[in-house]
Amino acid sequence: MAKSSGARVLVLVLLVAQCASRSLAAAASSKASSGSSVDLVVAKAVAISTAAPARQQQAPGAAAGLDGGGAAAEAGATEPERVPQSSGWWYAGPLNPAALREVAKSLQMGRGVEPDHRLSLELFKKAADLGDPEAHGQMGLRHSVGLARPENLQGSSILRFDEASPDEPRALLHYYFGAAGGDTLSRLALAYRHTHGAGVPKSCWSAAAYYQPAAEGVVTSMVADGGVPQMERIRLNLHANAGMKLDRHRDVLQYFQNSADQGNVNAQAAIGKVLNAGSYGVPRDPKGAQHYLRRAADAGDADAMAHLGHMHASGLITGEADYKKALKWFTESVGKKVSPSGLYGLGYLHFSGRVPTGKDLTKASKLV
Numbered sequence: 383m384a385k386s387s388g389a390r391v392l393v394l395v396l397l398v399a400q401c402a403s404r405s406l407a408a409a410a411s412s413k414a415s416s417g418s419s420v421d422l423v424v425a426k427a428v429a430i431s432t433a434a435p436a437r438q439q440q441a442p443g444a445a446a447g448l449d450g451g452g453a454a455a456e457a458g459a460t461e462p463e464r465v466p467q468s469s470g471w472w473y474a475g476p477l478n479p480a481a482l483r484e485v486a487k488s489l490q491m492g493r494g495v496e497p498d499h500r501l502s503l504e505l506f507k508k509a510a511d512l513g514d515p516e517a518h519g520q521m522g523l524r525h526s527v528g529l530a531r532p533e534n535l536q537g538s539s540i541l542r543f544d545e546a547s548p549d550e551p552r553a554l555l556h557y558y559f560g561a562a563g564g565d566t567l568s569r570l571a572l573a574y575r576h577t578h579g580a581g582v583p584k585s586c587w588s589a590a591a592y593y594q595p596a597a598e599g600v601v602t603s604m605v606a607d608g609g610v611p612q613m614e615r616i617r618l619n620l621h622a623n624a625g626m627k628l629d630r631h632r633d634v635l636q637y638f639q640n641s642a643d644q645g646n647v648n649a650q651a652a653i654g655k656v657l658n659a660g661s662y663g664v665p666r667d668p669k670g671a672q673h674y675l676r677r678a679a680d681a682g683d684a685d686a687m688a689h690l691g692h693m694h695a696s697g698l699i700t701g702e703a704d705y706k707k708a709l710k711w712f713t714e715s716v717g718k719k720v721s722p723s724g725l726y727g728l729g730y731l732h733f734s735g736r737v738p739t740g741k742d743l744t745k746a747s748k749l750v
Contacts, residue, residue: 479514482506486517499535510556515563522556522568525549550581561592569596587743594733601696635664642674650678651686658693668698679711687715688724695727695736705736725749 486505489498503524509517524530528548554575560568573592575582582588635656641649654675660666672693678686691711697703709731715724729749735741 477508477512479509479512479517482509482512483514483517483520486520499529500532503530503532503535510559513563515560515565515568518556518560518563519565519567519571522553522560522571525553525556526571554581564595564599566596566599569593590733642677647678647681647683647686650674650681651683651689654678654686655689658689658698668693672699679714684715684721685723687711688721688727691715691724691727695731705731709737 482505486502486509488494489502489505491497506517506520506524510521521530526548529535530549530552554572557568557571557575561572569592572582573589573596574580576585576589576592578584635653638649638653642653651674654671654673656664656671657667657674658671672690675686675690675693679690688711691708693699694704694711695708708727712724712727712731715721716728726749729747731737732742732745732749
Protein backbone atom coordinates (compact mmCIF):
# COMPACT_ATOMS: atom_id res chain seq x y z
CA MET A 383 0.00 0.00 0.00
CA ALA A 384 2.85 2.34 0.88
CA LYS A 385 4.58 1.60 -2.42
CA SER A 386 1.36 2.28 -4.32
CA SER A 387 0.90 5.61 -2.52
CA GLY A 388 4.52 6.58 -3.19
CA ALA A 389 4.15 5.74 -6.86
CA ARG A 390 1.07 7.92 -7.07
CA VAL A 391 2.91 10.84 -5.53
CA LEU A 392 5.85 10.42 -7.92
CA VAL A 393 3.65 10.20 -11.01
CA LEU A 394 1.56 13.20 -9.97
CA VAL A 395 4.62 15.30 -9.24
CA LEU A 396 5.97 14.35 -12.66
CA LEU A 397 2.66 15.50 -14.11
CA VAL A 398 2.99 18.84 -12.35
CA ALA A 399 6.52 19.30 -13.68
CA GLN A 400 5.44 18.48 -17.23
CA CYS A 401 2.63 21.03 -16.92
CA ALA A 402 5.19 23.84 -17.05
CA SER A 403 5.70 23.22 -20.76
CA ARG A 404 2.70 21.17 -21.97
CA SER A 405 -0.96 20.91 -21.00
CA LEU A 406 -1.83 18.49 -18.21
CA ALA A 407 -4.56 15.97 -19.05
CA ALA A 408 -6.73 14.59 -16.24
CA ALA A 409 -9.50 12.04 -15.91
CA ALA A 410 -12.87 13.13 -17.23
CA SER A 411 -14.22 13.74 -13.73
CA SER A 412 -11.38 16.11 -12.73
CA LYS A 413 -10.37 19.57 -13.90
CA ALA A 414 -6.73 20.76 -13.87
CA SER A 415 -6.01 24.02 -12.09
CA SER A 416 -2.71 25.96 -12.22
CA GLY A 417 -1.10 27.82 -9.29
CA SER A 418 1.20 30.79 -9.30
CA SER A 419 3.84 29.02 -7.22
CA VAL A 420 5.63 25.70 -7.46
CA ASP A 421 5.06 25.14 -3.75
CA LEU A 422 1.26 25.35 -4.07
CA VAL A 423 1.26 23.08 -7.10
CA VAL A 424 3.32 20.43 -5.32
CA ALA A 425 1.08 20.68 -2.26
CA LYS A 426 -1.97 20.06 -4.45
CA ALA A 427 -0.28 17.10 -6.14
CA VAL A 428 0.50 15.46 -2.81
CA ALA A 429 -2.97 16.23 -1.46
CA ILE A 430 -4.77 14.51 -4.33
CA SER A 431 -2.42 11.54 -4.53
CA THR A 432 -4.65 9.41 -2.30
CA ALA A 433 -7.83 10.35 -4.14
CA ALA A 434 -6.89 9.64 -7.74
CA PRO A 435 -5.36 6.45 -9.17
CA ALA A 436 -2.12 6.98 -11.05
CA ARG A 437 0.20 5.00 -13.23
CA GLN A 438 3.12 5.76 -15.48
CA GLN A 439 3.92 3.87 -18.65
CA GLN A 440 7.64 3.22 -19.03
CA ALA A 441 9.03 3.99 -22.46
CA PRO A 442 10.69 1.09 -24.24
CA GLY A 443 14.39 1.39 -23.39
CA ALA A 444 13.70 4.44 -21.19
CA ALA A 445 16.84 6.28 -20.19
CA ALA A 446 18.17 6.15 -16.66
CA GLY A 447 20.90 8.69 -17.42
CA LEU A 448 24.13 8.77 -15.44
CA ASP A 449 22.57 6.76 -12.63
CA GLY A 450 21.38 3.78 -14.60
CA GLY A 451 22.68 3.52 -18.14
CA GLY A 452 21.61 6.56 -20.11
CA ALA A 453 21.93 5.01 -23.58
CA ALA A 454 18.51 6.18 -24.71
CA ALA A 455 19.02 9.67 -23.31
CA GLU A 456 22.30 10.02 -25.16
CA ALA A 457 20.60 8.88 -28.34
CA GLY A 458 18.00 11.63 -27.93
CA ALA A 459 15.12 9.32 -27.00
CA THR A 460 11.92 11.01 -25.82
CA GLU A 461 9.01 9.85 -23.71
CA PRO A 462 6.14 8.29 -25.73
CA GLU A 463 2.95 10.31 -26.06
CA ARG A 464 0.48 10.02 -23.17
CA VAL A 465 -3.29 10.43 -23.46
CA PRO A 466 -6.01 10.75 -20.81
CA GLN A 467 -7.55 7.46 -19.70
CA SER A 468 -10.56 6.94 -17.45
CA SER A 469 -8.55 4.62 -15.21
CA GLY A 470 -5.93 7.15 -14.14
CA TRP A 471 -3.59 10.06 -14.88
CA TRP A 472 -1.67 10.27 -18.12
CA TYR A 473 0.29 13.06 -19.78
CA ALA A 474 1.46 14.04 -23.26
CA GLY A 475 4.82 15.30 -24.44
CA PRO A 476 8.26 15.50 -22.80
CA LEU A 477 8.86 16.53 -19.20
CA ASN A 478 10.26 19.96 -18.35
CA PRO A 479 13.64 19.42 -16.59
CA ALA A 480 13.68 22.89 -15.01
CA ALA A 481 10.24 22.31 -13.52
CA LEU A 482 11.31 18.89 -12.23
CA ARG A 483 14.29 20.51 -10.56
CA GLU A 484 12.18 23.19 -8.87
CA VAL A 485 9.75 20.58 -7.57
CA ALA A 486 12.72 18.57 -6.25
CA LYS A 487 13.95 21.67 -4.40
CA SER A 488 10.55 22.17 -2.80
CA LEU A 489 10.46 18.57 -1.63
CA GLN A 490 14.02 18.82 -0.34
CA MET A 491 13.42 22.02 1.64
CA GLY A 492 9.83 21.29 2.66
CA ARG A 493 8.47 24.40 0.96
CA GLY A 494 4.69 23.96 1.07
CA VAL A 495 4.91 20.19 1.59
CA GLU A 496 6.45 17.68 3.99
CA PRO A 497 10.15 17.17 3.14
CA ASP A 498 10.75 14.00 1.14
CA HIS A 499 14.43 13.43 0.40
CA ARG A 500 13.87 10.20 -1.51
CA LEU A 501 11.36 11.69 -3.91
CA SER A 502 13.49 14.82 -4.22
CA LEU A 503 16.46 12.64 -5.18
CA GLU A 504 14.42 10.81 -7.83
CA LEU A 505 13.30 14.10 -9.39
CA PHE A 506 16.83 15.54 -9.38
CA LYS A 507 17.98 12.33 -11.11
CA LYS A 508 15.28 12.66 -13.74
CA ALA A 509 16.04 16.35 -14.33
CA ALA A 510 19.76 15.54 -14.66
CA ASP A 511 18.97 12.73 -17.11
CA LEU A 512 17.09 15.31 -19.16
CA GLY A 513 20.14 17.59 -19.20
CA ASP A 514 19.37 20.23 -16.55
CA PRO A 515 22.76 21.75 -15.46
CA GLU A 516 21.62 22.70 -11.95
CA ALA A 517 20.24 19.22 -11.37
CA HIS A 518 23.63 17.82 -12.40
CA GLY A 519 25.21 20.03 -9.75
CA GLN A 520 22.79 18.77 -7.11
CA MET A 521 23.49 15.16 -8.07
CA GLY A 522 27.22 15.83 -7.99
CA LEU A 523 26.89 17.17 -4.45
CA ARG A 524 24.88 14.13 -3.35
CA HIS A 525 27.32 11.65 -4.86
CA SER A 526 30.26 13.50 -3.27
CA VAL A 527 28.82 13.03 0.24
CA GLY A 528 27.25 9.61 -0.35
CA LEU A 529 23.62 10.71 -0.28
CA ALA A 530 22.66 9.66 -3.80
CA ARG A 531 21.41 6.25 -2.61
CA PRO A 532 17.70 6.07 -1.69
CA GLU A 533 18.37 3.63 1.17
CA ASN A 534 20.22 6.42 3.00
CA LEU A 535 17.15 8.64 2.88
CA GLN A 536 13.69 8.42 4.38
CA GLY A 537 11.13 11.20 4.32
CA SER A 538 12.59 14.24 6.05
CA SER A 539 15.43 12.21 7.61
CA ILE A 540 18.92 11.26 6.46
CA LEU A 541 19.35 7.80 7.97
CA ARG A 542 22.93 6.76 7.35
CA PHE A 543 25.01 9.88 6.84
CA ASP A 544 27.94 8.46 8.83
CA GLU A 545 27.88 5.23 6.84
CA ALA A 546 27.28 6.83 3.45
CA SER A 547 29.90 6.04 0.82
CA PRO A 548 30.83 8.87 -1.56
CA ASP A 549 30.98 8.05 -5.26
CA GLU A 550 33.68 10.42 -6.53
CA PRO A 551 33.67 9.33 -10.21
CA ARG A 552 29.93 9.96 -10.53
CA ALA A 553 30.21 13.20 -8.55
CA LEU A 554 32.90 14.51 -10.90
CA LEU A 555 30.96 13.44 -13.97
CA HIS A 556 27.87 15.32 -12.80
CA TYR A 557 29.96 18.35 -11.86
CA TYR A 558 31.58 18.43 -15.30
CA PHE A 559 28.21 18.25 -17.06
CA GLY A 560 26.78 20.89 -14.72
CA ALA A 561 29.74 23.24 -15.22
CA ALA A 562 29.54 22.83 -18.99
CA GLY A 563 25.91 23.93 -18.78
CA GLY A 564 26.68 26.98 -16.63
CA ASP A 565 25.77 25.73 -13.14
CA THR A 566 27.52 27.86 -10.50
CA LEU A 567 27.64 25.11 -7.85
CA SER A 568 29.37 22.74 -10.28
CA ARG A 569 31.90 25.37 -11.31
CA LEU A 570 32.75 26.26 -7.71
CA ALA A 571 33.08 22.59 -6.77
CA LEU A 572 35.48 21.88 -9.63
CA ALA A 573 37.43 25.08 -8.98
CA TYR A 574 37.91 24.09 -5.34
CA ARG A 575 38.93 20.56 -6.29
CA HIS A 576 41.49 21.78 -8.83
CA THR A 577 42.84 24.28 -6.29
CA HIS A 578 43.53 21.54 -3.74
CA GLY A 579 43.96 18.55 -6.05
CA ALA A 580 40.94 16.77 -4.55
CA GLY A 581 40.23 13.90 -6.94
CA VAL A 582 41.49 15.91 -9.94
CA PRO A 583 44.91 17.24 -11.00
CA LYS A 584 46.00 20.20 -8.90
CA SER A 585 46.04 23.19 -11.25
CA CYS A 586 45.69 26.89 -10.48
CA TRP A 587 44.86 27.60 -14.11
CA SER A 588 42.05 25.04 -14.20
CA ALA A 589 40.72 26.41 -10.91
CA ALA A 590 40.77 29.95 -12.28
CA ALA A 591 39.03 28.80 -15.46
CA TYR A 592 36.11 27.56 -13.34
CA TYR A 593 36.17 30.38 -10.80
CA GLN A 594 36.08 33.12 -13.46
CA PRO A 595 32.69 32.36 -15.08
CA ALA A 596 31.19 31.73 -11.64
CA ALA A 597 32.44 35.12 -10.44
CA GLU A 598 31.30 36.83 -13.64
CA GLY A 599 27.82 35.41 -13.12
CA VAL A 600 27.70 36.90 -9.63
CA VAL A 601 28.94 40.27 -10.90
CA THR A 602 26.39 40.26 -13.73
CA SER A 603 23.61 39.57 -11.25
CA MET A 604 24.94 42.24 -8.90
CA VAL A 605 25.15 44.88 -11.65
CA ALA A 606 21.63 44.02 -12.81
CA ASP A 607 20.48 44.61 -9.24
CA GLY A 608 22.13 48.01 -9.10
CA GLY A 609 25.61 46.97 -8.07
CA VAL A 610 24.88 47.55 -4.39
CA PRO A 611 27.07 45.54 -1.99
CA GLN A 612 24.62 43.18 -0.31
CA MET A 613 26.46 43.05 3.03
CA GLU A 614 26.26 46.83 3.33
CA ARG A 615 22.56 46.78 2.57
CA ILE A 616 21.94 44.09 5.18
CA ARG A 617 24.02 45.89 7.80
CA LEU A 618 22.11 49.14 7.34
CA ASN A 619 18.83 47.27 7.47
CA LEU A 620 19.84 45.69 10.79
CA HIS A 621 20.68 49.14 12.13
CA ALA A 622 17.24 50.35 11.13
CA ASN A 623 15.54 47.37 12.75
CA ALA A 624 17.41 48.09 15.97
CA GLY A 625 16.06 51.62 15.97
CA MET A 626 19.44 53.22 15.28
CA LYS A 627 19.41 56.54 13.46
CA LEU A 628 21.59 57.31 10.47
CA ASP A 629 21.84 61.01 11.35
CA ARG A 630 25.48 60.65 12.39
CA HIS A 631 26.33 58.98 9.07
CA ARG A 632 24.64 61.82 7.20
CA ASP A 633 26.54 64.43 9.21
CA VAL A 634 29.87 62.76 8.49
CA LEU A 635 29.04 62.37 4.79
CA GLN A 636 27.97 66.00 4.58
CA TYR A 637 31.31 67.02 6.08
CA PHE A 638 33.19 64.89 3.54
CA GLN A 639 31.12 66.27 0.68
CA ASN A 640 31.84 69.84 1.75
CA SER A 641 35.54 68.99 1.95
CA ALA A 642 35.38 67.34 -1.48
CA ASP A 643 33.69 70.39 -3.00
CA GLN A 644 36.48 72.54 -1.56
CA GLY A 645 39.13 70.41 -3.29
CA ASN A 646 40.12 67.79 -0.70
CA VAL A 647 41.34 64.88 -2.83
CA ASN A 648 40.90 62.20 -0.16
CA ALA A 649 37.34 63.36 0.46
CA GLN A 650 36.60 63.36 -3.27
CA ALA A 651 37.75 59.74 -3.59
CA ALA A 652 35.80 58.69 -0.49
CA ILE A 653 32.55 60.39 -1.56
CA GLY A 654 32.93 58.95 -5.08
CA LYS A 655 33.15 55.40 -3.72
CA VAL A 656 30.14 55.92 -1.42
CA LEU A 657 28.01 57.31 -4.27
CA ASN A 658 29.02 54.43 -6.55
CA ALA A 659 28.08 51.80 -3.96
CA GLY A 660 25.00 53.51 -2.59
CA SER A 661 26.08 52.74 0.98
CA TYR A 662 25.56 54.44 4.36
CA GLY A 663 21.99 55.32 3.49
CA VAL A 664 23.02 57.37 0.42
CA PRO A 665 21.18 56.62 -2.86
CA ARG A 666 23.41 55.14 -5.53
CA ASP A 667 24.55 57.77 -8.04
CA PRO A 668 27.05 56.56 -10.68
CA LYS A 669 27.22 59.97 -12.38
CA GLY A 670 27.91 61.73 -9.09
CA ALA A 671 30.48 59.05 -8.27
CA GLN A 672 32.22 59.58 -11.60
CA HIS A 673 32.28 63.36 -10.99
CA TYR A 674 34.10 63.11 -7.65
CA LEU A 675 36.33 60.19 -8.66
CA ARG A 676 37.39 62.01 -11.82
CA ARG A 677 38.34 65.10 -9.79
CA ALA A 678 40.39 62.95 -7.43
CA ALA A 679 41.97 61.05 -10.34
CA ASP A 680 42.90 64.29 -12.12
CA ALA A 681 44.61 65.34 -8.89
CA GLY A 682 46.69 62.14 -8.97
CA ASP A 683 44.81 59.78 -6.64
CA ALA A 684 45.70 56.25 -7.82
CA ASP A 685 42.82 54.53 -6.00
CA ALA A 686 40.32 56.88 -7.65
CA MET A 687 41.85 56.02 -11.04
CA ALA A 688 41.50 52.30 -10.34
CA HIS A 689 37.91 52.76 -9.17
CA LEU A 690 37.07 54.57 -12.41
CA GLY A 691 38.64 51.68 -14.30
CA HIS A 692 36.40 49.17 -12.53
CA MET A 693 33.33 51.32 -13.21
CA HIS A 694 34.14 51.44 -16.94
CA ALA A 695 34.89 47.69 -17.05
CA SER A 696 31.56 46.92 -15.34
CA GLY A 697 29.53 49.24 -17.56
CA LEU A 698 28.40 51.34 -14.62
CA ILE A 699 29.00 54.69 -16.34
CA THR A 700 27.50 54.37 -19.82
CA GLY A 701 25.56 51.15 -19.38
CA GLU A 702 28.05 49.21 -21.50
CA ALA A 703 31.53 47.98 -20.62
CA ASP A 704 34.27 50.22 -22.01
CA TYR A 705 37.47 48.17 -21.71
CA LYS A 706 39.53 50.77 -23.58
CA LYS A 707 38.87 53.41 -20.92
CA ALA A 708 39.17 50.81 -18.18
CA LEU A 709 42.64 49.88 -19.47
CA LYS A 710 43.60 53.57 -19.55
CA TRP A 711 42.62 54.18 -15.92
CA PHE A 712 44.09 50.91 -14.64
CA THR A 713 47.39 51.65 -16.38
CA GLU A 714 47.52 55.18 -14.97
CA SER A 715 46.71 53.95 -11.46
CA VAL A 716 49.58 51.47 -11.56
CA GLY A 717 51.98 54.02 -13.03
CA LYS A 718 51.22 56.51 -10.27
CA LYS A 719 51.89 54.13 -7.41
CA VAL A 720 51.40 50.45 -6.62
CA SER A 721 47.60 50.30 -6.53
CA PRO A 722 46.40 46.76 -5.65
CA SER A 723 43.01 47.52 -7.17
CA GLY A 724 44.64 48.77 -10.37
CA LEU A 725 46.92 45.72 -10.58
CA TYR A 726 43.94 43.44 -10.14
CA GLY A 727 42.05 45.31 -12.86
CA LEU A 728 44.94 45.00 -15.31
CA GLY A 729 45.33 41.33 -14.45
CA TYR A 730 41.67 40.72 -15.15
CA LEU A 731 41.82 42.48 -18.53
CA HIS A 732 44.86 40.45 -19.63
CA PHE A 733 43.38 37.20 -18.28
CA SER A 734 40.08 37.70 -20.12
CA GLY A 735 41.66 39.06 -23.30
CA ARG A 736 40.07 42.50 -22.99
CA VAL A 737 43.22 44.24 -24.22
CA PRO A 738 44.41 44.92 -27.80
CA THR A 739 47.18 42.33 -27.47
CA GLY A 740 44.69 39.61 -26.56
CA LYS A 741 44.70 37.11 -23.71
CA ASP A 742 48.02 36.88 -21.88
CA LEU A 743 47.86 34.49 -18.93
CA THR A 744 51.55 34.91 -18.09
CA LYS A 745 51.25 38.67 -17.75
CA ALA A 746 47.97 38.32 -15.87
CA SER A 747 49.59 36.01 -13.31
CA LYS A 748 52.41 38.50 -12.72
CA LEU A 749 49.95 41.37 -12.19
CA VAL A 750 47.65 39.64 -9.74
